[in-house]
Amino acid sequence: MPQAAVFVPNDIPLQSVKPAQEPPQPDAVQVKGVTRIFHHQRVLDALDITIRKGEFIALLGASGSGKTTLLRILAGLDAPDEGEAWVPSKRTVVFQEPRLVQSKSVWRNVVVGLPRRLATRERAVRALSEVSLDHRADAWPATLSGGEAQRAALARALVREPELLLLDEPFAALDALTRLRMQRLIRELCAAHGPSTLLVTHDVEEAILLADRVLVLKEGRIAFDEIVTLPQPRRAGGEAFDRLRGRLLAQLGVHDHG
Amino acid sequence: MSLSASTETGSSLLVRPAASRPSSPGTRFSLLRRAFGPLLLVLAWAATTSAGMIPASVLPSPAGLGETAVYLVKTENLFGQMGVSLGRAVVGGAIGISLGLLLGAAAGLSRLGEELFDALLQMIRTIPFLALVPLFVVWFGIGETPKLILIALATLFPMYLNTYAGVRNVDRKVIEAMRSFGLKGPRLIREVVLPLALPSILTGLRFSLAISVLVLIAAEQINASAGLGYLLNMAQLYQQVDVILICIFIYAALGLTVDILVRTLEKSLMPWRVGIAAR
Numbered sequence A: 001m002p003q004a005a006v007f008v009p010n011d012i013p014l015q016s017v018k019p020a021q022e023p024p025q026p027d028a029v030q031v032k033g034v035t036r037i038f039h040h041q042r043v044l045d046a047l048d049i050t051i052r053k054g055e056f057i058a059l060l061g062a063s064g065s066g067k068t069t070l071l072r073i074l075a076g077l078d079a080p081d082e083g084e085a086w087v088p089s090k091r092t093v094v095f096q097e098p099r100l101v102q103s104k105s106v107w108r109n110v111v112v113g114l115p116r117r118l119a120t121r122e123r124a125v126r127a128l129s130e131v132s133l134d135h136r137a138d139a140w141p142a143t144l145s146g147g148e149a150q151r152a153a154l155a156r157a158l159v160r161e162p163e164l165l166l167l168d169e170p171f172a173a174l175d176a177l178t179r180l181r182m183q184r185l186i187r188e189l190c191a192a193h194g195p196s197t198l199l200v201t202h203d204v205e206e207a208i209l210l211a212d213r214v215l216v217l218k219e220g221r222i223a224f225d226e227i228v229t230l231p232q233p234r235r236a237g238g239e240a241f242d243r244l245r246g247r248l249l250a251q252l253g254v255h256d257h258g
Numbered sequence B: 001m002s003l004s005a006s007t008e009t010g011s012s013l014l015v016r017p018a019a020s021r022p023s024s025p026g027t028r029f030s031l032l033r034r035a036f037g038p039l040l041l042v043l044a045w046a047a048t049t050s051a052g053m054i055p056a057s058v059l060p061s062p063a064g065l066g067e068t069a070v071y072l073v074k075t076e077n078l079f080g081q082m083g084v085s086l087g088r089a090v091v092g093g094a095i096g097i098s099l100g101l102l103l104g105a106a107a108g109l110s111r112l113g114e115e116l117f118d119a120l121l122q123m124i125r126t127i128p129f130l131a132l133v134p135l136f137v138v139w140f141g142i143g144e145t146p147k148l149i150l151i152a153l154a155t156l157f158p159m160y161l162n163t164y165a166g167v168r169n170v171d172r173k174v175i176e177a178m179r180s181f182g183l184k185g186p187r188l189i190r191e192v193v194l195p196l197a198l199p200s201i202l203t204g205l206r207f208s209l210a211i212s213v214l215v216l217i218a219a220e221q222i223n224a225s226a227g228l229g230y231l232l233n234m235a236q237l238y239q240q241v242d243v244i245l246i247c248i249f250i251y252a253a254l255g256l257t258v259d260i261l262v263r264t265l266e267k268s269l270m271p272w273r274v275g276i277a278a279r
Helices: A067-075 A106-110 A121-130 A146-158 A176-193 A204-210 A239-251 B030-050 B062-075 B078-109 B111-125 B129-140 B144-168 B172-180 B185-219 B228-237 B241-269
Strands: A027-038 A041-052 A056-060 A082-087 A091-094 A164-168 A196-201 A213-218 A221-227
Touching (some): A027 A067, A041 A196, A056 A204, A067 A091, A067 A164, A091 A146, A213 A239, B030 B062, B062 B078, B078 B228, B078 B241, B111 B144, B129 B144, B144 B185, B185 B241
Parallel strands (some): A091 A164, A164 A196
Antiparallel strands (some): A213 A221
16 A cells, blocks of 8 residues: 555545535536646636436546546535536445445445445345345455456445436456446446436447447547437447447547548 | 476477465464474473573573472462553553554544644654653652553554554545545544554554563562562562563563454454455
């Protein structure tokens, strides 16, 4: 563990993102002129994004393009330097790593932080069965495989019945087979629960397979915004798929001469 | 890495990689194997002393030592003396350990806590505690107080340092995730930070308990009329090698007990580590 990993509870401004308490809005997320500056560089530059209720959005971008910064602002883990971000108060994050608490059993990890009367084993097991992990409810996190741990993290996010689900490259650390299964699982669960979802990824195919709408973040602004019209369930391949893939890759600076 | 001998069967040689799996000798005679070293020592001791190679005034035989032990129990109330010493170690240790835990957690958790007492504690830490004995006698007299304060002070630092390091090294990413799920304040500390810092905290406890027994010897030189340190001092005065040896054995046994105690604690307090790191 790095020595520099200093834990200071007060150095992250809490609740920098105000929960929406204005008159009922049809939108799940409203980002207005959000700017975030790191080391004199505008990672996000007067960014505007609107996510409609129940919409599944994939946010693509080269590394360092600010996609994770945006997600952290929406999650309330970081504050914008300028502008406003409006999100539902019920929102959860699935991180790139599972981030389970090693000292808690799997089911306790799932209901961690819930009010005591809601943090029951029954509720946890119900969420775990949705990700086919109920048989591991009493296991210690250290005994889970990478895919199992990430499924537990997904159950931990879904058990809160979020209106906004933030996915920060949740499949990046998984092997190819597990990734395919997880993608399918997320699509099913999002269809069943219907939260608005923001998936941050660098995988163009994943974005096209899962999302209703694909955004590309470039130099702190939205450079590409398009609704994916392919019918669900989608398969990788086909003319329309390849055309969209080529355009997205071109946006990301990879030119496909196929 | 050693590879098994290959047979020359043609131009391209195949070898069977001789991967050696860590062979565990099993747990059945584990205790016996552990006892082997100490037993050998006792045997050598018995052989040399009973053969008359070493005079009894320098190193008494095991049998002679046993007689002295019985004598000490009967006339000098050996168990009573041990009780007095242990009582001091427990009371002083409890004060030092809980203070160390408290200060370590506070300094690890908040920047304010660290700024307030870390520099001071690091400064005091470098003073050898034996140098404080004369000062404490002047300040607190020759009663129980200086002994307890000395033990408390000596046990405080290992606990403080390890708790502080443990709390600060808790994975920040996990803490951030917990905060995003609404866990904060005392509940975050109690449910996540302290359990994850437990390995370090228990290392601190191990050091502190061992030191509490160690400091006894120094503390009980301050005008004690009972206790193991007192017994040791008297034995030195009258050149009783057998009594000195018995005291040393008792200290060794106490140290071993402390170690077993903390190992047991580690297993019962950190079940999630069983089979992974703990052995």
